[in-house]
Amino acid sequence: MELVVFLVSLFGFLALGIPIAIVLVLCSMVLMYYGGMWDSMFVMIIPQSMLDGANNYPLMAIPFFVFAGEIMTEGGLSKRVVKLAQLIIGRVRGGLGYAAIVSSVIFAGLMGSSVGEAAALGSLLLPMMAQAGYKPGRAGGVIASGAILGPIIPPSTNFILLGATVGLSITKLFMIGLVPGLIIGLCLMVTWFFIVRIDGYKEKIEFKKGEASKIVRDAMPAFMMPVLLLGGIRFGVFTPTEGGAFAAIYAIIVCMGYYRELSFRDLLRVSARAARTTAVVMLIVATATAVGWFITIAQIPNQVTDLFRPLIDSPVLLLLAINIFLLLVGMVMDLTPNILIFAPVFYPLITQAGIDPYFFGLLFILNLGIGVITPPVGTVLYVVCGVGNIKITKLVQGMLPFLVTEIIMLFLLLFFPSLSLTPLNWLMGG
DSSP states (O other): OHHHHHHHHHHHHHHTTOOHHHHHHHHHHHHHHHTTOOSHHHHTHHHHHHHHHHOOGGGGHHHHHHHHHHHHHHTTHHHHHHHHHHHHHTTSTTHHHHHHHHHHHHHHHHHOOHHHHHHHHHHHHHHHHHHTTOOHHHHHHHHHHHHTTTTTSSSOHHHHHHHHHHTOOHHHHHHHHHHHHHHHHHHHHHHHHHHHHHHTOOOOOOOOHHHHHHHHHHHHHHHHHHHHHHHHHHTTSSOHHHHHHHHHHHHHIIIIIISOOOOHHHHHHHHHHHHHHHHHHHHHHHHHHHHHHHHHHTTHHHHHHHHHGGGTTOHHHHHHHHHHHHHHHHTTSOHHHHHHHHHHHHHHHHHHTTOOHHHHHHHHHHHHHHHTTSSSSOHHHHHHHHHHTOOHHHHHHHHHHHHHHHHHHHHHHHHOTHHHHHHHHHHTTO
16 A cells, blocks of 8 residues: 555656655655654654765766766867767768767767757757758657667766665676667667658768868867776776766866867856756755655565566566556656666565566666656657757657667567677676
8 A cells, every 4th residue: 555655646746746856755754644653753764864865975976977978068079079970970861860879879978868968969960950951850859869878878877876776886787788778879870761761851961081080080089088988997997986087087178178168167167057967866866765765664665576476487577567667657757766766666576586687777777768758758858849949749759760769679678688688798708
């Protein structure tokens, strides 16, 4: 019954338009009252749990990566990455669409955030696509669908959250997302190949020889950052948290010293923006930790286990049921609170079923990442609509083929675990 009370209160408060951080506190209070724990001692548990949730060393990587992403957007790396992507693949028919997908892959290795990626790429590419005659919904659909690579390809702030929440190695989570993220990017390009011919796009992007060498030279510092970052984490030069600090320092040096497009005043403004973004994330982390304490006390994970127990002996059916549930909740709630609420609930269950926790982590994040581009509460959709001045209905229609491709890829990864586990073992030297 506690599970029903929690879900009804959670989605009920969300339906009223209450901010998610406040919703989580209210859910804690509901569970406290329902469980008969409403006294002075238990009231203090909410702020104490919030403090404990925010005071987590692995989570220190989040402000660093957010800061690095903001610097790269402001300091000129973004436009150079887009130019590089156009140079790599822009010569073929429908080159701007292919360049958008390649840019999404590179941006994912720089920013680790779907919303930041969509905003940066949308502001740069959507005006070019409009000028080339692309349908607004289709152009926005390419940008939005590529943005879900941010939570999958490392460094991913969502993998950091997941690892800190359920006690998994963030390095292994990073590595298991790399190859599937690249495969999804390739599948999006295949989808675009057919759309180009259906929609009749013919534009190509041409560069002179002198321009090409300058583009490569300018983009190399941006391209090297994910290489150095992932190499350093994989070979133990630094931890993911230290890697976040490295990314921030590297971005400052490149943007202020090499490109010289970021002034000290700009750095202060970017720092304030990154601090606001981090504060929002950490407030959600803190309140989710509080509700997580009451979820545990109310034995909701045990109730979920009992609910899915008939499927424990069949891991594939169990994963299928969980992923259908996550697809549904991902449509109505953002990625971060979903990780913090449902990861501690499902991980004991998949452990009992003998499912590899890192494999499940990949499916979990990819599934919820798809949620950020599905209505009615797809945050990336509204970012792209705002940046490109596109109607939400047109955007959803234009994005539909890409969304179907990503859902197919989710279930292919589910039914064929070797697509992710074999590359993980290879990357980790296992």
